[in-house]
Amino acid sequence: MTCRPHAISSALWLVALLLSSCLPTPTDVPTSQGRIDVPGTFVLCEGLWRQDNSTLWFIGDDGTVLRDVVGTINPGLRLGDTGTDVHVRGDSIWVVVSTSRSIELFHRRTGLWLARLRFDDLREPYAMAFVNDSVAVCTFLNDASIAEFNPRRMTVRVARAPVGPAPEGITVLSGRIFVANSGLGDLRQSEKGAGTVTVLDATDLSVVDSITALPNVRTVLADPRSGRVWCIYRHLVSKPDSLGGVIAYDPVAKTITEHYRLRAPTSACIDPRSGSLYVLHAGGVSMIAGGVLRTILSRQNNDAWYGLTWDPRTARLLIANARNYVTDGEVIVADTSGAIMRRVDVGINPGRMVVVD
Numbered sequence: 001m002t003c004r005p006h007a008i009s010s011a012l013w014l015v016a017l018l019l020s021s022c023l024p025t026p027t028d029v030p031t032s033q034g035r036i037d038v039p040g041t042f043v044l045c046e047g048l049w050r051q052d053n054s055t056l057w058f059i060g061d062d063g064t065v066l067r068d069v070v071g072t073i074n075p076g077l078r079l080g081d082t083g084t085d086v087h088v089r090g091d092s093i094w095v096v097v098s099t100s101r102s103i104e105l106f107h108r109r110t111g112l113w114l115a116r117l118r119f120d121d122l123r124e125p126y127a128m129a130f131v132n133d134s135v136a137v138c139t140f141l142n143d144a145s146i147a148e149f150n151p152r153r154m155t156v157r158v159a160r161a162p163v164g165p166a167p168e169g170i171t172v173l174s175g176r177i178f179v180a181n182s183g184l185g186d187l188r189q190s191e192k193g194a195g196t197v198t199v200l201d202a203t204d205l206s207v208v209d210s211i212t213a214l215p216n217v218r219t220v221l222a223d224p225r226s227g228r229v230w231c232i233y234r235h236l237v238s239k240p241d242s243l244g245g246v247i248a249y250d251p252v253a254k255t256i257t258e259h260y261r262l263r264a265p266t267s268a269c270i271d272p273r274s275g276s277l278y279v280l281h282a283g284g285v286s287m288i289a290g291g292v293l294r295t296i297l298s299r300q301n302n303d304a305w306y307g308l309t310w311d312p313r314t315a316r317l318l319i320a321n322a323r324n325y326v327t328d329g330e331v332i333v334a335d336t337s338g339a340i341m342r343r344v345d346v347g348i349n350p351g352r353m354v355v356v357d
Helices: 009-020 069-073
Strands: 040-045 055-060 083-089 092-097 102-107 113-118 125-132 135-140 145-150 155-162 167-173 176-181 196-201 207-211 217-223 228-233 244-250 255-262 267-270 277-281 284-289 292-298 305-311 316-321 328-334 340-348 350-356
Touching: 040 083, 040 328, 040 340, 055 069, 055 083, 055 340, 069 102, 083 125, 083 350, 092 125, 102 125, 125 167, 135 167, 145 167, 167 228, 176 217, 176 228, 196 217, 217 267, 228 267, 244 277, 255 284, 267 305, 277 305, 284 305, 305 350, 316 350, 328 350, 340 350
Parallel strands: 167 217
Antiparallel strands: 040 055, 040 350, 083 092, 092 102, 102 113, 125 135, 135 145, 145 155, 167 176, 176 196, 196 207, 217 228, 228 244, 244 255, 267 277, 277 284, 284 292, 305 316, 316 328, 328 340
């Protein structure tokens, strides 16, 4: 398979371009024996763009770590380049691999490869979301469209539905699909629809609404408990004094109900019990609850905190730390008071994580 980065964000994408020409090819991640048919966490490590070294790790609750689920269980098979999203639903794992232009399907408890959905029109899938068990949608970072597909049969149902430039995050709530059109920061910010969230009807993919004035919006997160969608926008590199922000959007009233400013927020997760939102940003992790924003964990040293996930079983936060983006990263386990409970070394550029029982 071929290769490329997570929307490592437009800024990191440029860094990866520069580094790829001067870094030696990383050695293969060594494999280890372990099981994935136990409770734990899948960690998708992007690797380096055009190095074909994305890996899917599994950290078991029993303390074991399987360093390369795909290669260990399927000898000769590589995940590709670059893994940008991972989902577990029922007995299946879906991994989105952008530069390889594919979505890979694996069996959740055995890790065996089952099928591949490949896009041969040069569009690179970036993130996916489920409408239901038989309907899923995905964004294409290098285009201005999404596609609808059957995640079980791995067949395309609707090849192209237009949205805004460089769609990244995608989520589904109450029959509506929300798509974050980042515009890749400054790179496409002058194009129509950049810095917006397109809202589509999930039944026919028609556009029913648009949330505007969200420069470099990258993440959308549905909160079924409150019926709102959180939208996270970064900032433009061309405006170094600007801040990013987080908004809560009510899709019924079509209004923004909350708005907070943060420096370079990138991702978030929700505690489904309380509705508290945890946001990863340049300074660390902050919590939004009851209309109040407060920082609970400050980023340490020069670490690059790259992804954030909620563990509903332990009520703890999982932070993907890419460190310096070119060496192995780690997963940091922290409680909601900010205390770090555990650290687990993983592969290069860990980003998306999924907790499973």
